[in-house]
Structure formats: structure tokens, C-alpha cells
Amino acid sequence: MGDRDAVGVGLIGLGTIGTGVVRVLRKNAGVIAQRLGFPLRLVRIADLDTETDRGVDLSGIRFDSDSQALIDDPEVSIVIELIGGYGAARQLTMGAIERGKHVVTANKALLALHGKEIFDAAASAGVDVAFEASVGGGIPILRSLREGLSANRIEAIHGIINGTTNFVLSEMQETGEDFEVVLKRAQDLGYAEADPSFDVDGIDAAHKLTLLVAMAFGAELTFKDIPTEGIRSLLPVDFEAAEEFGYRIKLLAIAKVHGEGKSERIEARVHPTFVPATSLLAKVEGPMNAVAVHGDAVGPTLFYGAGAGELPTASAVVGDLMEVAREVRRGSAGRVAPLSYLPESLKRKPLVPLGDLEGRAYLCLSVRDEPGVLGHVASILGENGIGIESIFQRGSSRTGEAVPIIIFTHRTREARVRAALAEIDRLPDVTAPTRLVRVEEDF
Amino acid sequence: MGDRDAVGVGLIGLGTIGTGVVRVLRKNAGVIAQRLGFPLRLVRIADLDTETDRGVDLSGIRFDSDSQALIDDPEVSIVIELIGGYGAARQLTMGAIERGKHVVTANKALLALHGKEIFDAAASAGVDVAFEASVGGGIPILRSLREGLSANRIEAIHGIINGTTNFVLSEMQETGEDFEVVLKRAQDLGYAEADPSFDVDGIDAAHKLTLLVAMAFGAELTFKDIPTEGIRSLLPVDFEAAEEFGYRIKLLAIAKVHGEGKSERIEARVHPTFVPATSLLAKVEGPMNAVAVHGDAVGPTLFYGAGAGELPTASAVVGDLMEVAREVRRGSAGRVAPLSYLPESLKRKPLVPLGDLEGRAYLCLSVRDEPGVLGHVASILGENGIGIESIFQRGSSRTGEAVPIIIFTHRTREARVRAALAEIDRLPDVTAPTRLVRVEEDF
Numbered sequence: 001m002g003d004r005d006a007v008g009v010g011l012i013g014l015g016t017i018g019t020g021v022v023r024v025l026r027k028n029a030g031v032i033a034q035r036l037g038f039p040l041r042l043v044r045i046a047d048l049d050t051e052t053d054r055g056v057d058l059s060g061i062r063f064d065s066d067s068q069a070l071i072d073d074p075e076v077s078i079v080i081e082l083i084g085g086y087g088a089a090r091q092l093t094m095g096a097i098e099r100g101k102h103v104v105t106a107n108k109a110l111l112a113l114h115g116k117e118i119f120d121a122a123a124s125a126g127v128d129v130a131f132e133a134s135v136g137g138g139i140p141i142l143r144s145l146r147e148g149l150s151a152n153r154i155e156a157i158h159g160i161i162n163g164t165t166n167f168v169l170s171e172m173q174e175t176g177e178d179f180e181v182v183l184k185r186a187q188d189l190g191y192a193e194a195d196p197s198f199d200v201d202g203i204d205a206a207h208k209l210t211l212l213v214a215m216a217f218g219a220e221l222t223f224k225d226i227p228t229e230g231i232r233s234l235l236p237v238d239f240e241a242a243e244e245f246g247y248r249i250k251l252l253a254i255a256k257v258h259g260e261g262k263s264e265r266i267e268a269r270v271h272p273t274f275v276p277a278t279s280l281l282a283k284v285e286g287p288m289n290a291v292a293v294h295g296d297a298v299g300p301t302l303f304y305g306a307g308a309g310e311l312p313t314a315s316a317v318v319g320d321l322m323e324v325a326r327e328v329r330r331g332s333a334g335r336v337a338p339l340s341y342l343p344e345s346l347k348r349k350p351l352v353p354l355g356d357l358e359g360r361a362y363l364c365l366s367v368r369d370e371p372g373v374l375g376h377v378a379s380i381l382g383e384n385g386i387g388i389e390s391i392f393q394r395g396s397s398r399t400g401e402a403v404p405i406i407i408f409t410h411r412t413r414e415a416r417v418r419a420a421l422a423e424i425d426r427l428p429d430v431t432a433p434t435r436l437v438r439v440e441e442d443f
Numbered sequence: 444m445g446d447r448d449a450v451g452v453g454l455i456g457l458g459t460i461g462t463g464v465v466r467v468l469r470k471n472a473g474v475i476a477q478r479l480g481f482p483l484r485l486v487r488i489a490d491l492d493t494e495t496d497r498g499v500d501l502s503g504i505r506f507d508s509d510s511q512a513l514i515d516d517p518e519v520s521i522v523i524e525l526i527g528g529y530g531a532a533r534q535l536t537m538g539a540i541e542r543g544k545h546v547v548t549a550n551k552a553l554l555a556l557h558g559k560e561i562f563d564a565a566a567s568a569g570v571d572v573a574f575e576a577s578v579g580g581g582i583p584i585l586r587s588l589r590e591g592l593s594a595n596r597i598e599a600i601h602g603i604i605n606g607t608t609n610f611v612l613s614e615m616q617e618t619g620e621d622f623e624v625v626l627k628r629a630q631d632l633g634y635a636e637a638d639p640s641f642d643v644d645g646i647d648a649a650h651k652l653t654l655l656v657a658m659a660f661g662a663e664l665t666f667k668d669i670p671t672e673g674i675r676s677l678l679p680v681d682f683e684a685a686e687e688f689g690y691r692i693k694l695l696a697i698a699k700v701h702g703e704g705k706s707e708r709i710e711a712r713v714h715p716t717f718v719p720a721t722s723l724l725a726k727v728e729g730p731m732n733a734v735a736v737h738g739d740a741v742g743p744t745l746f747y748g749a750g751a752g753e754l755p756t757a758s759a760v761v762g763d764l765m766e767v768a769r770e771v772r773r774g775s776a777g778r779v780a781p782l783s784y785l786p787e788s789l790k791r792k793p794l795v796p797l798g799d800l801e802g803r804a805y806l807c808l809s810v811r812d813e814p815g816v817l818g819h820v821a822s823i824l825g826e827n828g829i830g831i832e833s834i835f836q837r838g839s840s841r842t843g844e845a846v847p848i849i850i851f852t853h854r855t856r857e858a859r860v861r862a863a864l865a866e867i868d869r870l871p872d873v874t875a876p877t878r879l880v881r882v883e884e885d886f
Contacts, residue, residue: 020740028595028596031596031661034785035783035785035788037780037785132591138738138741138742140587140591143586143591144586144591147583147586147590147765148575148582148583148587148759149583149762150475150478150762150766151471151761152471152474153470153474218474218477278726280747283723283726290745296470296471297463297467297471297755297757298581298748298755299581299748299752299754300748300749301581301582301748301749302746303746304723304743304747305741305743305744305745306742306744309742311739311741311742312742314594314740315592315738315741316591316594318740319590319592319594321594322593323590323593326778327778330774330775330778331775332770332775335769335770335773335775337478337480342477342478345477345478
């Protein structure tokens with residue numbers, strides 16, 4: 001089969017993932033052709049840095065810094081956008097779509113913030129936008145939501161979808177070290193960026209959750225409306241308590257649907273969570289990712305794999321490329337709605353306020369070890385209608401020293417817990433704001 | 444959108460899964476239409492039993508026992524085959540394909556034995572045959588192999604793909620009861636058939652593995668060539684040993700590729716396996732299924748969910764139906780090769796003989812508690828070049844009584860273990876054939 005039959009591909013951004021894409025296309029060209037029946041031809045690459053040797057064979061590929069010329073190139077049918085960010089990435093993605101090119105991207109930030117504009121433009125132009133790599137790296141979770149589980153009303157999603165935070169949390173659990181120490185190690189190992197805030201503050205996970213919520217529930221959310229807490233405030237004592245009481249701490253992206261039809265509301269949130277140590281999600285260690293999806297017909301499912309990294313992410317990008325190339329060949333672009341629901345079926349749906357959610361909570365109080373403190377705390381919880389499931393205080397050697405009190409509550413509305421904590425944190429013997437970590441068990 | 448736009452569907456077989464399909468199509472008609480943009484219309488159903496009330500709304504659907512008329516019906520574009528078995532199912536599937544109908548099936552036995560004939564006929568007729576429900580029930584594992592992971596050279600598969608055996612093994616682990624006792628309970632609970640041999644002897648898992656091997660490696664295997672062992676011979680002492688040494692016993696379907704290109708060979712086998720208790724597969728309990736897939740780019744992945752049951756299986760069937768309906772609408776049938784590799788790329792590839800495989804082994808010997816027995820056993824293992832990693836003998840109260848000796852070997856070729864066991868089992872103080880269970884850890 002000659003090159004005449006090939007589908008032409010252009011790649012913008014030859015960083016880690018871009019290099020991985022070239023590597024996978026080279027290494028697995030044989031198996032890719034055996035599956036597609038026609039070759040993919042990487043026609044050209046654009047990157048501002050044309051000097052650095054990436055250690056990958058670029059022979060036969062035009063390589064320069066002109067991304068505009070790339071999207072204009074008539075030999076390019078599919079544009080892979082891997083530069084990240086909102087500015088140039090948005091302009092190039094929209095430009096490619098306007099020129100009738102299909103787009104494959106790993107850019108969750110772009111899609112979380114400008115997805116509507118991009119998907120609407122793609123629908124008008126009759127081109128595909130594929131983005132499996134944007135959530136869960138190499139895990140085919142978006143395709144599974146969109147196609148494999150398409151017969152289901154999706155009821156809940158619980159995802160470990162940020163590898164950096166999962167690595168940090170796993171290490172904190174294992175070593176008992178402080179957040180800053182472990183973060184430094186993650187940075188040295190390449191699992192965390194120099195500026196880690198996107199990851200450790202939960203923003204990246206919230207971007208991804210925006211996409212998952214759209215695909216699961218047909219709900220358009222504004223990314224900024226998703227309650228998001230990162231992992232910076234967790235202390236070694238929290239991991240000791242998790243171990244002691246049979247939990248692991250995971251940064252979960254959680255989404256559920258409440259009600260049906262017109263009264264449908266969406267629960268969506270990103271925060272550190274106590275999950276039972278016996279659950280599959282608890283076993284997702286280091287930089288790995290997993291997404292638990294509960295569908296009304298299929299019941300509980302879980303999808304596990306590497307959430308980042310050169311080759312795992314390239315696996316998803318090239319998988320998308322193969323799918324889009326098939327659609328190009330068959331003239332069937334737009335066959336599947338990119339967000340699983342047809343654009344006209346995607347609706348803004350109200351978010352359930354955090355305070356209305358019910359669940360168990362882990363509380364870690366810092367109190368001076370004085371007689372009567374525990375009684376005060378228990379009374380305030382009781383007055384707010386909060387049942388205590390278990391309580392644990394390690395006494396200090398000296399009266400008056402600050403010690404932690406660990407409390408697990410029974411199921412209750414979060415607003416009650418917030419009200420109680422506001423009172424508790426005003427007690428004179430409470431020496432620091434109480435830490436609240438939510439407990440999730442139903443996945 | 445009127446019924447004129449609907450894609451017509453016929454369902455053959457209104458048993459448990461067929462009823463689930465009707466239920467899902469009714470219950471989720473709204474969400475299905477929001478994803479497809481056009482309705483699916485279940486035009487007619489054929490089942491020999493037209494009397495039993497399945498507790499599902501069949502209004503507006505023609506329901507009789509004439510499956511031949513169903514595949515002839517011009518209103519039916521897609522035929523769902525859910526009668527199982529090889530005879531009538533084969534004739535109806537081939538008949539539907541000859542009439543230009545697309546087929547959705549859950550019939551792994553049919554595809555494992557007559558897949559080539561069926562897929563070749565479908566390719567000639569330009570129709571789709573979809574079969575996600577045939578492996579892993581509701582888990583979108585086949586679609587993930589075929590599309591999500593299509594950029595990978597798949598290197599290994601480790602699957603828990605039979606819910607009956609996984610339920611029995613989980614219960615034996617938990618209760619310490621004998622196989623027959625637990626099997627009876629599984630039958631009472633509906634997790635095992637009256638004749639359980641298809642499941643407990645590993646045949647069902649081997650059928651499914653035949654499909655997985657084709658899709659992962661492009662390898663055509665004859666189902667009968669896959670070495671297959673069931674779970675009947677496992678005893679409570681094996682589960683005690685698993686607990687003691689940090690393992691769980693799972694019936695695994697295992698497939699790996701050895702070598703590349705012309706020297707490529709396939710390893711495929713179904714048998715009870717010791718897996719590390721800390722692994723994700725060890726956590727797959729009861730009737731649940733999971734498939735671990737290792738791809739050269741993506742690395743380790745795992746797909747988990749219900750492997751059987753009315754609604755989980757219907758989730759996969761209706762998901763397939765939606766996909767095929769999209770292809771019908773877009774005229775893109777045949778877009779993706781059903782077995783992931785184009786028919787001309789599927790090749791017979793040699794199997795690696797079991798004896799050539801390397802791994803660790805669990806051995807459970809039954810010996811009379813006489814002085815010197817252990818020495819004999821150890822000598823024979825040593826003479827065969829087999830290293831002992833750990834050994835455990837619980838002494839009996841009376842000399843001469845049969846006691847179990849548990850041995851975990853170091854990595855070694857299976858042929859050596861077989862040779863050693865042939866000698867060991869001839870020792871006068873060995874009172875029963877030694878049980879060998881393979882240990883797998885690399886997933």
C-alpha cells in the first residue's frame with residue numbers, strides 16, 4: 001500500500017508527549033497498519049525549539065517552527081495539538097478546525113475552559129476533535145464513557161485523575177513525611193512541575209472532571225464552579241489516622257447525578273478523601289490513575305492505568321489518531337458526539353451545594369490537653385446533630401500541650417459539620433483550625 | 444424525530460439477557476436518543492417460549508417464535524443473537540449476515556469456534572458483527588483493546604473472565620469450605636449453572652481467551668489447543684497456604700507474546716493461579732471480572748466490572764447496538780476490524796508449550812509423616828534444578844499420618860517441575876498426586 005493511501009498528520013509541539021507520539025508511530029507502524037489497513041504519515045512537525053535532539057528519528061518529516069504553516073498545509077488532514085495552555089493552543093485548534101482539519105489534543109485545560117467554542121466549531125465544520133489523552137493519560141476512559149457504557153445512565157464517577165498528587169499522597173502514607181519533603185522528591189523524580197500548584201491544588205483534576213461530567217451526565221459546568229481543594233494542608237497525623245482506621249487518603253474527583261429530568265442536579269467536587277483501604281481505588285498507588293464509573297445497567301466498573309508520562313499519553317493520542325483517520329477514510333466524521341451527548345442535548349444543570357451533601361467526615365482537631373476540652377467538642381457536635389462514630393485522642397506528656405483529636409462522624413449534612421467547626425474553632429483550647437477530610441465509600 | 448428515522452432492531456432470544464436488553468432500551472430510551480440523535484426501534488422479538496411473563500413491557504413489539512422470519516424482516520437492520528450455543532445460533536447469525544443484516548451477539552462459544560467463518564462472511568457482506576458482551580460482560584474490554592489501546596503492541600493479558608469460578612474461589616478463600624459445598628451455594632444463588640462444567644473446568648474462560656488473543660496479538664488459535672485447567676481439584680489447604688504466604692487463588696486466563704515478527708509465538712493458558720494479595724486482581728471478589736492488559740506504550744492497565752448478569756450484559760449489548768446503529772446511519776460499517784486486526788493480518792501463530800514456560804510454582808504434597816520424606820522430596824527437586832523458595836510442613840499428631848507439605852519454588856521451567864513431580868509422586872510415602880498451582884506476579 002503506497003503513501004498515496006496514507007492519511008497525513010501534522011504535530012504541533014514536540015515536547016515529552018509529542019516525542020512519545022513520534023516514537024509510537026515509528027515503533028508500532030507495523031501493527032498500526034495491520035489494524036487500520038492504511039498507513040498514517042506524519043507529514044510535518046512544528047515546535048519553537050527545532051534544535052534540541054529528542055533522540056527520535058525525524059527523517060522524512062518536515063520540522064520547523066511554523067505552526068501556522070502546518071495547519072495551512074494541504075497534506076495535513078489531522079492536526080495533533082500538544083503545546084498545552086489556552087492562548088496559542090486555542091488559536092491553532094480553532095484555526096485548524098476552520099480549515100477543515102480534524103484535531104487530536106491532550107489539552108484538558110483548553111477543553112475545560114473553551115470546550116463549547118471548540119466543539120461547536122468542529123460540529124459546524126464537520127470535523128472530529130478527539131481528546132482521550134486529556135483525562136487519565138493512557139486509560140481509554142473517555143471512549144468507554146462515550147461508547148462502551150453509552151447504554152447507561154451514568155450515576156457516579158470517582159476518579160484518581162492526577163498522578164502528581166497520587167504519588168505525593170502514596171509517599172506521605174508510606175514514609176510519614178511532610179508534604180513539602182515529598183513534593184520536593186516528586187519534583188526531583190519528574191512527577192511534579194517546578195510550579196506544582198496546578199496539580200497539588202486540584203485544578204488539573206477539576207479541569208478533567210469538567211470533561212467527565214459533560215460526558216457522563218450531559219451537563220455543562222463552569223470549571224470555576226466546581227468546589228476544589230488540594231492536598232497542601234494534609235499532615236502526617238492524617239495519614240496515621242487513615243492507617244489506624246482502615247483508610248487511604250486519595251485526591252478524588254467525584255461526580256454524581258441527583259434526581260431525574262427537570263429536577264436533575266449535579267454533584268461535582270475535587271478534594272482529598274478517605275477511601276476504605278480494602279477498595280480498589282485505595283490500591284491505586286504512586287503516579288497511577290483510576291476512574292470508577294457506576295452505570296445504572298452495568299453497575300460498578302473501574303478503569304486503571306498510567307495517567308501521565310511520555311508513552312502512556314502517546315498511546316491515547318495515537319489511538320485517537322487511528323480512530324480519526326478511520327473516520328477520514330470512511331467520510332464518517334462526527335459519527336459520535338465528542339462529549340457523548342449531542343451538542344443540543346448538553347445542558348447547564350445546577351450544582352448541588354457542598355453544604356447539602358451527606359457523608360461521613362474525618363475531623364482532626366488541634367487542642368490543648370486540658371480537662372473538659374473533649375466534652376466541649378462533643379457537646380457542640382451533638383448540638384449540631386452530628387453523631388460521633390469514633391474518636392481518638394493520644395494524650396500528651398505535659399498538660400497544656402497541643403494534641404490532635406481524631407473524630408469520624410456518622411453520615412450527616414456537610415453544612416452541619418461546617419457550623420459545628422465554626423464553633424469548635426472558636427474554643428480557647430483549640431489551637432489551630434480543624435481539618436475536615438470527607439469520607440467516601442460507595443464505589 | 445419520527446420513527447421513520449429509527450434504526451430497526453430484531454432480538455432473538457428473550458432469556459435473562461434478552462429481557463435485560465428490552466429493559467435497558469425502555470428505561471434509557473431518553474439518554475440513548477440524546478447520545479445517538481435518532482431512536483432505536485425494537486421491531487420484533489423471537490423466542491421459542493412466547494408464554495412466560497418476563498415482567499417487561501413488550502407493547503408495540505412483534506413477539507413470536509419465528510426467528511427465521513425475524514432475520515427476513517425488511518424492517519430489521521440489526522439482529523441481536525442471544526440464544527447461545529453453536530447450532531441454531533450459527534445458522535441464524537450466518538443467515539442474518541447473508542441477508543445484509545448487522546449482528547450483535549454475546550455468544551463467545553460460537554465466536555471461539557466459528558469466528559473465522561462468521562467474520563469472513565460479515566466482511567464479504569459489508570456488515571458489522573459486534574460482540575462486546577461476549578467477554579467480561581459489561582466491561583468495555585474488547586472495545587478498549589480494539590480502539591483505545593490500538594496504538595500499542597499488546598504484550599500480556601491476565602484476565603479474571605469467569606464470574607462463577609471467581610465467586611467459588613472467593614467463597615472458598617473466605618469460608619475455608621470444600622469446592623462442592625461452595626459450588627452448591629453458587630448454584631442456589633444463581634451464580635452457577637446446574638451443569639457447571641463449562642465454567643468450573645475453565646472452558647468458558649478459554650473461549651473468551653481465544654477472542655482476546657486474536658484481538659491482542661492478531662493470532663488465530665484453535666480453542667482446543669489452549670491448555671485449560673479448572674478449579675475442581677483445589678482444596679481448603681491451598682487457600683490456607685495462599686493466605687499464609689500472601690496470595691489469592693484466581694482462575695486466570697493468561698496470554699503473552701514471545702519474540703517478534705517471524706519468530707513470534709503465543710503463550711495462552713487458563714488455570715488456577717496464585718496472585719499476590721496486594722495486586723489489583725487479588726481484590727476482584729465474588730462474581731466480578733477484571734482484565735489486566737499490558738501494552739508496550741501504555742504500560743499496565745486494568746478494566747474491572749460485572750462479568751455477567753442481566754443488566755451488565757445488556758449494557759454491553761445495547762452499547763454495541765448503538766455503535767452499529769451509528770455505522771448503519773453513516774454507511775460506515777466495517778470501519779473497524781472486528782478482531783482489531785484486518786482479516787488478512789490475522790495469522791495462525793505457534794503456541795509456546797506449557798513445559799517451556801518459566802515461573803514460580805506452588806506445590807502441595809500429601810506425604811506420610813515419616814523421617815526422611817522431606818529429604819527425598821528436596822533431593823528430587825534439587826536434581827531437577829528446581830530451587831526451593833519456601834517450604835512449610837505442619838506436623839501431624841501421629842507418625843505415619845498423611846500431612847501436606849507446601850513448597851514454593853523459585854522461577855523455573857515447568858517441564859522441570861513436571862519431571863520432578865513424576866518422580867516425587869512415585870515415592871512410597873507420597874499418598875496422593877501432588878497439586879501444582881502456578882504463581883503469576885508480573886501484571
